[in-house]
Amino acid sequence: xxxxxxxxxxxxxxxxxxxxxxxxxxxxxxxxxxxxxxxxxxxxxxxxxxxxxxxxxxxxxxxxxxxxxxxxxxxxxxxxxxxxxxxxxxxxxxxxxxxxxxxxxxxxxxxxxxxxxxxxxxxxxxxxxxxxxxxxxxxxxxxxxxxxxxxxxxxxxxxxxxxxxxxxxxxxxxxxxxxxxxxxxxxxxxxxxxxxxxxxxxxxxxxxxxx
Amino acid sequence: xxxxxxxxxxxxxxxxxxxxxxxxxxxxxxxxxxxxxxxxxxxxxxxxxxxxxxxxxxxxxxxxxxxxxxxxxxxxxxxxxxxxxxxxxxxxxxxxxxxxxxxxxxxxxxxxxxxxxxxxxxxxxxxxxxxxxxxxxxxxxxxxxxxxxxxxxxxxxxxxxxxxxxxxxxxxxxxxxxxxxxxxxxxxxxxxxxxxxxxxxxxxxxxxxxxxxxxxxxxxxxxxxxxxxxxxxxxxxxxxxxxxxxxxxxxxxxxxxxxx
Numbered sequence: 001x002x003x004x005x006x007x008x009x010x011x012x013x014x015x016x017x018x019x020x021x022x023x024x025x026x027x028x029x030x031x032x033x034x035x036x037x038x039x040x041x042x043x044x045x046x047x048x049x050x051x052x053x054x055x056x057x058x059x060x061x062x063x064x065x066x067x068x069x070x071x072x073x074x075x076x077x078x079x080x081x082x083x084x085x086x087x088x089x090x091x092x093x094x095x096x097x098x099x100x101x102x103x104x105x106x107x108x109x110x111x112x113x114x115x116x117x118x119x120x121x122x123x124x125x126x127x128x129x130x131x132x133x134x135x136x137x138x139x140x141x142x143x144x145x146x147x148x149x150x151x152x153x154x155x156x157x158x159x160x161x162x163x164x165x166x167x168x169x170x171x172x173x174x175x176x177x178x179x180x181x182x183x184x185x186x187x188x189x190x191x192x193x194x195x196x197x198x199x200x201x202x203x204x205x206x207x208x209x210x211x
Numbered sequence: 212x213x214x215x216x217x218x219x220x221x222x223x224x225x226x227x228x229x230x231x232x233x234x235x236x237x238x239x240x241x242x243x244x245x246x247x248x249x250x251x252x253x254x255x256x257x258x259x260x261x262x263x264x265x266x267x268x269x270x271x272x273x274x275x276x277x278x279x280x281x282x283x284x285x286x287x288x289x290x291x292x293x294x295x296x297x298x299x300x301x302x303x304x305x306x307x308x309x310x311x312x313x314x315x316x317x318x319x320x321x322x323x324x325x326x327x328x329x330x331x332x333x334x335x336x337x338x339x340x341x342x343x344x345x346x347x348x349x350x351x352x353x354x355x356x357x358x359x360x361x362x363x364x365x366x367x368x369x370x371x372x373x374x375x376x377x378x379x380x381x382x383x384x385x386x387x388x389x390x391x392x393x394x395x396x397x398x399x400x401x402x403x404x405x406x407x408x409x410x411x412x413x414x415x416x417x418x419x420x421x422x423x424x425x426x427x428x429x430x431x432x433x434x435x436x437x438x439x440x441x442x443x444x445x446x447x448x449x450x451x452x453x454x455x456x457x458x459x460x461x462x463x464x465x466x467x468x469x470x471x
Contacts, residue, residue: 071388072345074338076285083334087376091326095319119386119458124341128334131383132376138367139375143318169390200367 011188014038016054017102018191021093024062026111026160033184034191049100055107055191056097058090058133061161068122068167082125087132094140098149105148109190110137113158114210120158120168134202141200150196156183157206177208221450223248226299228291230282230340231309233260235408236359239437240306240445245273246438247446249304252295254280256309282309282336283328285343292343302347304449307340307381308359313410318372326373334380341388345397354397355449358385360460362403362468382460389458398457400448405464406435431465 018039020027031041034057044050069078094108115123116130134153141151158165183205189195190203204210227244231237233255245251245268253268253275255261261277268275278294281287295302312328314321337358348354363371364378381401388399405411405425411434415422426432435441444463447453462468 071338071341071391074342079335079338083338083380084330087330091318091321091373098319115387116383119383119388119390121387121390124338124384124387124391127383127387128338128380131379132334135364135367135379136372136376139369139372140318140367142367142369143372 009185011037011185011192012194013188013192015040016191017042017050017052018055018057019043019050019053019097020057020059021089022059022061024060024064024161026061026156027059030057030059030184030187033187036184037188039188039191044096049096051100052102053097053100053106054102055109056093057109057111057187057191058093059111060086060089061111061113063161063163066126066161067163068120069125070122071124074125079125083129083132086129087136090133090136094136094151098144101149106150107191107195108137108140108149108151109187110134110151110153112153112155113161114155114171114204114206115158115162115168116155117210118169118171120162122164123162123168126162137202138200145199148196150198151200152190152195152198153202154183154187154190155202155204155206155210157209171206171209172211174211179207181205181207220248221452222446225249225303225449226252226295226301227304227306227449228252228254228295228302228344229306229308230254230280230336232264233257235410236404236406236437236441237308238264239406239442240308241275242268242438243442243446244304244449245275246271247450249449250274250299252291252299253277254282254291254309256281282307282340283331285339288336288339289343292347296347301351302344303351303353304355304357305340305344305348306357306359306445307337309336310359313371313374315370321373329373329377333377334384337381337384341384345392348392348397349395352396353451353454354392354395356385356388356392356397356399357445357448358399358401360401360403362405362462362464364403365470366468385460386458393457398448398453400453400456400458401460402441402444402448403460403462403464403468404435404441405467406437406441408437425467429465429467433465435463435465
């Protein structure tokens with residue numbers, strides 16, 4: 001849930017034009033969070049490229065499709081959906097955003113589950129995609145940073161996106177620090193002008209499980 | 212390449228496949244595993260490169276054969292594994308090293324063919340190698356899957372931006388399979404090497420200052436030898452001393468990358 005902005009917690013994204021890639025629960029939550037801070041959500045249509053974009057949020061992760069499959073049973077279609085389509089979509093979204101940014105300057109936030117860091121039993125295909133997206137943010141940050149594009153990433157708890165996070169296994173052997181944490185304010189920061197002080201960073205908002 | 216002439220034979224009786232073993236890092240790994248007593252299958256895209264490596268190992272007294280393998284197709288990998296088991300009686304160690312497609316470019320100008328080649332030789336081939344090898348690694352008393360990633364797969368690359376995610380996939384798959392296959396007694400690990408290879412030599416030819424730059428940023432002051440520096444680490448991971456190591460990445464680059 002978003003927190004109504006006050007002078008103290010306003011991330012300064014009111015009026016910023018943000019595109020969210022994804023339609024699952026995570027993307028919808030992020031949409032609520034960002035509009036709660038006054039951002040304007042935009043999307044492209046056939047033949048109508050986005051103009052004056054300020055930020056891109058990549059959040060396609062959806063428990064409806066992120067199901068565990070043992071490696072022995074994993075089919076090419078499932079690997080294609082997880083790895084290839086996710087990476088292709090991420091790369092295309094980044095390139096589209098780059099050409100749509102207001103005066104060439106903007107923020108890209110690639111989200112992914114911490115399964116990228118920790119792996120997951122039955123989740124080799126989705127973990128590969130998650131870590132691929134994580135490292136894509138680093139490459140893009142290194143190459144596009146000099147152009148005025150801030151590329152960073154946001155790691156979220158597997159419980160938000162995996163169909164069976166218990167099957168995947170624990171992210172950490174240690175006790176989570178702060179289970180009630182919300183990713184919305186951090187996402188808003190990464191979409192703000194202040195995010196230009198970061199490059200290629202992964203901010204993990206999972207309640208302090210992965211450290 | 213410097214071949215150990217007094218091997219420990221700690222891999223005697225073990226059967227290994229090394230993809231991309233016709234040259235470079237893969238050749239170094241294959242030579243080292245053979246020197247340590249393993250029967251090694253040189254899974255190379257071309258017999259012209261793979262067969263000389265196998266012959267060199269045989270000349271040295273080792274056991275090796277070349278099986279021509281295109282890692283961009285599932286059927287070719289499955290055939291390689293099936294032939295290996297038929298010829299050598301099993302499979303204990305699968306090393307996926309083959310890679311192609313890395314071309315310096317802007318992200319927005321990366322040729323689609325180059326991206327798909329990187330994706331298929333890294334992520335897809337890692338998937339297919341793992342799946343084809345699994346029943347045999349499971350039957351082994353100490354199955355090992357070893358995937359070759361890169362320091363760039365951790366820290367990203369401004370020169371070949373999609374090389375990094377393609378290599379990053381290996382690390383996440385290794386961690387996932389370490390969890391999944393642990394109950395089967397199989398370990399899954401990665402190495403991230405920097406070594407003297409034909410690919411690196413080609414880069415040096417294009418950028419004459421590159422060798423000096425790499426050596427200058429490397430605490431050990433040199434670029435790794437594929438046999439002794441890289442192959443030795445894989446031999447450790449494949450051998451009995453690494454039976455309690457799984458889901459890890461060992462960076463073999465002279466201490467240059469310290470981000471793990």
